[in-house]
Amino acid sequence: MAGGITIALDAMGGDLGCEAVVKGAGIARIRQPDVHYEFHGDEAQLKPLLETDDALAAVSTIHHTDVAVSMDDKPSQALRAGRRVSSMWLAIDAVREGRAQAAVSCGNTGALTVMSRMILKTMPGIERPAIAAIWPTMRGESIVLDVGANVVAEQKNLVNFAIMGEAMARTALGQLKPSVGLLNIGAEEMKGNEEIKGAAQFLREADLNFDFHGFVEGDDISKGTVDVVVTDGFTGNVALKTAEGTARLIADYLSNAMRRSLASRIGYLLARGAFNVLRQRMDPSKVNGGVFLGLNGVVVKSHGSATAEGIAAALDLAIDMARNDIIKKIAADLERVHGARTETAAAEASAIPQTAETGTE
Incomplete structure (x- = not known):
């Protein structure tokens, strides 16, 4: 059209x-x-x-x-x-x-x-696209990527995921300057493998259009500690499926509890509005869809x-x-971050004195 x-x-x-x-x-x-x-x-x-x-x-x-x-x-x-x-x-x-x-x-x-x-x-x-999902949190919504496209991710992949994720946060969540964190086994700087530590160092030093928070842990996802959580596809997919399964488990527990006795049924009728809001918040279909970035x-x-x-x-x-126009936003951010980094590296290289070689013995 x-x-x-x-x-x-x-x-x-x-x-x-x-x-x-x-x-x-x-x-x-x-x-x-x-x-x-x-x-x-x-x-x-x-x-x-x-x-x-x-x-x-x-x-x-x-x-x-x-x-x-x-x-x-x-x-x-x-x-x-x-x-x-x-x-x-x-x-x-x-x-x-x-x-x-x-x-x-x-x-x-x-x-x-x-x-x-x-x-x-x-x-x-x-080099590798990532799947980004919108994740409901205690303070609203966050972007989590990768949730399934890449089983492993190298340092450069994690950096690119962060850049693409913040562009999606600006587009989908309306965040002017999103906060970004790398999912890790601890918040301390010495924790994690070399790939994630290298990505963190790059993001701390880069000219970014977002606030780099540093490392976040698994419980920070649901807390909404940052607007964008970056991880590899294996970890992200496990986290996503675990969260969806937990939501269904809680919904099943609540449903069974409400039918357990006459008193619980009466309690449900009195609090039906609140339970309907909870059901809507916990319904995975409301935030269905992962974007290939x-x-x-x-x-x-x-x-x-x-x-x-x-x-x-x-x-x-x-x-x-x-x-x-998420594609244009990502392209602009990639060019600004990586372009500036390339120019800096070139300038540093040109400043190193070169030793002339005569080619004779």
Whole structure:
């Protein structure tokens, strides 16, 4: 759509199929009616679903393919079977071609990572993209990255994650000068491996557009000690899944406790409003969606088991990233930090006296 935002959806990804994707888009359309949706998937399934929502159908197009990436496919298998023809590939390619400003998929994370990197390429200076998630905290929301794209991360990766995360915090959370911390096993400077200590030293010395807090620990994530928490994808993914599981465990405990006796049922009725607020705050679907940062385009990964409400949240996130031009912000920050560092290193090198060699013995 000329002058507007278009979101490309992988309608075949996810555990709940096309119906959840279409319903999620319907919810998002109500909140943001000026967005166009490009569905990539089986037209025989998508068309009847869109026909039940005239308002969504009016701002949607279908690009047919009956090839889908399975949740069980290895990335290499997904590439062989779905390169250029799968719903996931076509949704990402719409961003590369400029027809869409962001792509959203509930599909296989490994396949989405590989395809996104192959199609969109990484930004200058970025070796590995990271998945960034919005995390509810005691004082609001924070950004946590990486939550699954990279099992390990070197010093330069952690530095880039910090730069990209603060750009997302400014975009998604409205923070003018976000605070950033590196997730570590302790707050003391001597703790952690060499990669994380090296990243901390770089961030302390760099010309930053954010406040570098230093090291943070696991409990600082939920406290909201910093606006951006930086870690490797293995640790971040474990933390994310643990937090989601804990939220469901507490909700289950509360539900069972409220049904235990007549008195507890009466207590629930009296405090129903407070419990509904708590349920909303603890619902993982409300903050569903991880943004791939470091690519030349916006790609959002939704949980594979996301309901329509969760998919709508992922779409809202994709729309915000596209509308606020997150790619340009990251590119500018990377250039300012790394460019200044390169110029300083070059100046220092030129100041070192050079010893002339005659080449004779």
